[in-house]
Amino acid sequence: xxxxxxxxxxxxxxxxxxxxxxxxxxxxxxxxxxxxxxxxxxxxxxxxxxxxxxxxxxxxxxxxxxxxxxxxxxxxxxxxxxxxxxxxxxxxxxxxxxxxxxxxxxxxxxxxxxxxxxxxxxxxxxxxxxxxxxxxxxxxxxxxxxxxxxxxxxxxxxxxxxxxxxxxxxxxxxxxxxxxxxxxxxxxxxxxxxxxxxxxxxxxxxxxxxxxxxxxxxxxxxxxxxxxxxxxxxxxxxxxxxxxxxxxxxxxxxxx
Amino acid sequence: xxxxxxxxxxxxxxxxxxxxxxxxxxxxxxxxxxxxxxxxxxxxxxxxxxxxxxxxxxxxxxxxxxxxxxxxxxxxxxxxxxxxxxxxxxxxxxxxxxxxxxxxxxxxxxxxxxxxxxxxxxxxxxxxxxxxxxxxxxxxxxxxxxxxxxxxxxxxxxxxxxxxxxxxxxxxxxxxxxxxxxxxxxxxxxxxxxxxxxxxxxxxxxxxxxxxxxxxxxxxxxxxxxxxxxxxxxxxxxxxxxxxxxxxxxxxxxxxxxxxxxxxxxxxxxxxxxxxxxxxxxxxxxxxxxxxxxxxxxxxxxxxxxxxxxxxxxxxxxxxxxxxxxxxxxxxxxxxxxxxxxxxxxxxxxxxxxxxxxxxxxxxxxxxxxxxxxxxxxxxxxxxxxxxx
Numbered sequence: 031x032x033x034x035x036x037x038x039x040x041x042x043x044x045x046x047x048x049x050x051x052x053x054x055x056x057x058x059x060x061x062x063x064x065x066x067x068x069x070x071x072x073x074x075x076x077x078x079x080x081x082x083x084x085x086x087x088x089x090x091x092x093x094x095x096x097x098x099x100x101x102x103x104x105x106x107x108x109x110x111x112x113x114x115x116x117x118x119x120x121x122x123x124x125x126x127x128x129x130x131x132x133x134x135x136x137x138x139x140x141x142x143x144x145x146x147x148x149x150x151x152x153x154x155x156x157x158x159x160x161x162x163x164x165x166x167x168x169x170x171x172x173x174x175x176x177x178x179x180x181x182x183x184x185x186x187x188x189x190x191x192x193x194x195x196x197x198x199x200x201x202x203x204x205x206x207x208x209x210x211x212x213x214x215x216x217x218x219x220x221x222x223x224x225x226x227x228x229x230x231x232x233x234x235x236x237x238x239x240x241x242x243x244x245x246x247x248x249x250x251x252x253x254x255x256x257x258x259x260x261x262x263x264x265x266x267x268x269x270x271x272x273x274x275x276x277x278x279x280x281x282x283x284x285x286x
Numbered sequence: 287x288x289x290x291x292x293x294x295x296x297x298x299x300x301x302x303x304x305x306x307x308x309x310x311x312x313x314x315x316x317x318x319x320x321x322x323x324x325x326x327x328x329x330x331x332x333x334x335x336x337x338x339x340x341x342x343x344x345x346x347x348x349x350x351x352x353x354x355x356x357x358x359x360x361x362x363x364x365x366x367x368x369x370x371x372x373x374x375x376x377x378x379x380x381x382x383x384x385x386x387x388x389x390x391x392x393x394x395x396x397x398x399x400x401x402x403x404x405x406x407x408x409x410x411x412x413x414x415x416x417x418x419x420x421x422x423x424x425x426x427x428x429x430x431x432x433x434x435x436x437x438x439x440x441x442x443x444x445x446x447x448x449x450x451x452x453x454x455x456x457x458x459x460x461x462x463x464x465x466x467x468x469x470x471x472x473x474x475x476x477x478x479x480x481x482x483x484x485x486x487x488x489x490x491x492x493x494x495x496x497x498x499x500x501x502x503x504x505x506x507x508x509x510x511x512x513x514x515x516x517x518x519x520x521x522x523x524x525x526x527x528x529x530x531x532x533x534x535x536x537x538x539x540x541x542x543x544x545x546x547x548x549x550x551x552x553x554x555x556x557x558x559x560x561x562x563x564x565x566x567x568x569x570x571x572x573x574x575x576x577x578x579x580x581x582x583x584x585x586x587x588x589x590x591x592x593x594x595x596x597x598x599x600x601x602x603x604x605x606x607x608x609x610x611x612x613x614x615x616x617x618x619x620x621x622x623x624x625x626x627x628x629x630x631x632x633x634x635x636x637x638x639x640x641x642x643x644x645x646x647x648x649x650x651x652x653x654x655x656x657x658x659x660x661x662x663x664x665x666x667x668x669x670x671x672x673x674x675x
Contacts, residue, residue: 090391090392090393144356151394194453199451199452199453200451200452200453201448201452201453201454202453202454203453203454203455221454223446223453223454223455223456223457224449224453224455224489225455225456225457227455227456227457229446229454229455229456253394255387255389255392255394255444255446255456256389256392256393256394257389257391257392257393258392
């Protein structure tokens, strides 16, 4: 969580930030996939943002909630500090480009998350560290096509299908995104393997309007192979274009 | 004459002699038996690992470091021509390794996927039985894995993996074969697939991570850029582990032997104290001090011989019986990561028996000799009066 709130579900959130700022030209009745993606890619990044959010992780054994505060600079850099519960308090996570570090106050150690560690779950949630780093520009990696109109949460949506471009390397071979036609929010996204198996699902279940923009307030992220209701993300506060000290995006900040 | 005298004295000491001999024989038997157990573990594990995992050695992809899982996603490539020839000639088998995640009861669990040709004869693994329904991909798991997952033949397993470009995919696999193995490193956390299936899953036909050659190829090394690891190299860890456990057990042996030797030493000191008049009489009859020292040393050393004979009487049947029938290992012993079966068969070598016998006899002789040095200062007249010189 580190883009709106940091990295977590970066794409989804960045979308909500970016697309809300950009409107489709009134002349376009049905945009092409590229047009939608261009709008998305062009608006992926809010210059800076600061947010407080909570993760509600629901597993077959029960659920638990983790609160965190996050600062983000563009789509590349983010810093997240966990606030609650007490056992997670003080855990920090730093993302600089495609690199990720975590700091645990109990051991006073900074650990670089790389290789097979990237596949581990973040705090037991349905998100893996790889998901946090997934901030690629979709247009570069996927061929996009608007394949229809559907209704999600009683909202009319464009159905956008993304298929990996020949020669490109992506974590998910295909994706399907339901984009709110009016608010341009990605209300649901499904990620598939090359065999067509649904692997992950993300979505927005509650939105909020700040001035003239629409933002997600409550979202979910679900590993479809795991049991459990997935991980829910609730944004408590969001602030854009705020001042963020530059030293926050250094590994030294993890120990402070 | 000295030997006859020593034997008579030893016999005459009665219970004291037998107590010493029993204590010493226990040490003697414990050392031989437990060393036999360790040797048996090594022999059994070596045989099993060669048969089921190592073969006559391995050729590994240059990028693969088995101690670094981060290398695995990149560690595969086309099989070099010399190795391909061996595979065609049934003298080697190719294996493809990849990481995956299974979801037993919806919980993610990391596994190592191993692709192997089902018709291979190099490793003693059963062939992966085909799936009954077309389109299903069969997999094979070990018995331990089957028990830990609570999944058996005919049940489905959800598996997620990444192909060689890094793209995720997942599907259901049918468990068609469960095999028994005493090699934990091919069972726990392993899912076996047909090589061709795994190559398709990784979208990379014709690739492999390592090639295992048949045991008959041991000592042969081919010209290829893949890294050759000989059987000796691959077994070095096992041997080091057995050496380490054996060395740890040596502390116990030393303690047992020390206690037994203390008993012998004590007996010797007591003899020298109580048998002064006898020593004086023998010297008065013409026995030299040297001969007297030899007599008492021999008496002590004969405890070792007697202990050996005693250990033979009650130890041989036990040693023979365990060597032939083995003994069942507790379930907890599987955690030792030794490739040994449910029963362990100790292996006793002639070298082991001879070295242990020599060790006991030499130490007993030394311990017997040390107190007798006092005899060299013995005055026969004082000795006859029962006094110290």
